[in-house]
Amino acid sequence: MTNKQEFAETVGLQCLAWLVSNEDLLPVFMGATGVSKADIKERAQDPDFLASVLDFLMMDDAWVVAFCDANGLSNETPMRARAALPGGMQVEWT
Template sequence: MPVSPDHAETIALQALGWLAGNDELAPVFLGSTGAAAEELRERATDPAFLASVLEFLTMDDAWVVAFCDAAGLGYEMPLRARYALPGAGQVHWT
């Protein structure tokens, strides 16, 4: 079952909130995206930025499990949500 873009954005916003509240991962996330903590609220309306939140989160299975457990989501949802946001079709594995 595909995830709608609106539902994907909701999941990404949940993930952003979870990351922002995680003292260990927040600085890593900010460093990897180049965003400043002050910018998060403004950038949270950008679907491409929300996609980067999900891309970051899905880099580590332990992060996915921790987030999904906290949010009450199935473990597949962050990746399914990522595919519903801009840029997913541009992923090349070679």
């Protein structure tokens, strides 16, 4: 595993912890993704799942800012982390 992927997984885990602690947003995440609390515990180390956590977060700029502020990260960090996880490469449509 590369340092980039390790960093990305760490950010994904931080994001997951932030979501789980957010009483208002956790039900939205669970409803949007169809995961249960058991799924969250079981898949917390899965890079594909962490990618979906970051995808969810990046749906709303206010969520990104709140997460980054709470974790002392720059607002670009979730996007950089997402790019390092499975399926994160940008598609070129040329």
